[in-house]
Amino acid sequence: MQPHSVDASSWTGAVTRVELTVTDADTAQAMGSGDVPVLATPRVLALAEAATVGATARRLPPGYTTVGTRADLEHRAATPIGGHVTAEARLAKVDGRRLTFEIVVRDSKQVVAEGRIERVIVDRARFLANIME
Secondary structure (H helix, E strand, C coil): CCCCCCCCHHHCCCEEEEEEECCHHHEHHHHCCCCCCEECHHHHHHHHHHHHHHHHCCCCCCCEEEEEEEEEEEECCCCECCCEEEEEEEEEEEECCEEEEEEEEECCCCEEEEEEEEEEEEEHHHHHHHHHC
16 A cells, blocks of 8 residues: 655755757757757756656655646747756755756756756656546
């Protein structure tokens, strides 16, 4: 039987990094979010979310996952095709099931994006059952 809640309070400060080398498929042109061949904002957000998932995935008990509920991301600088970016997610706050991450995305020269992402811990089966109703 699964626990009814997950105590994530000891996870505060957990850090995960995810890296990406920008390809044509990652550009604003390819994603339809602009007409320039640079790293698209939606791709930056997806990379940042992947880092948040990585920060908790191995800590969650079987049957649990996290779902994104809020994102606030400032995309500050363009990264060209071939550029390398690293997204770092640090778990800054735990409030019950709600996890708040601070995000920094950097390339070889500068901070590309910064922000916060919130995720909530859910029972996977219950979550999926609820959306099917």
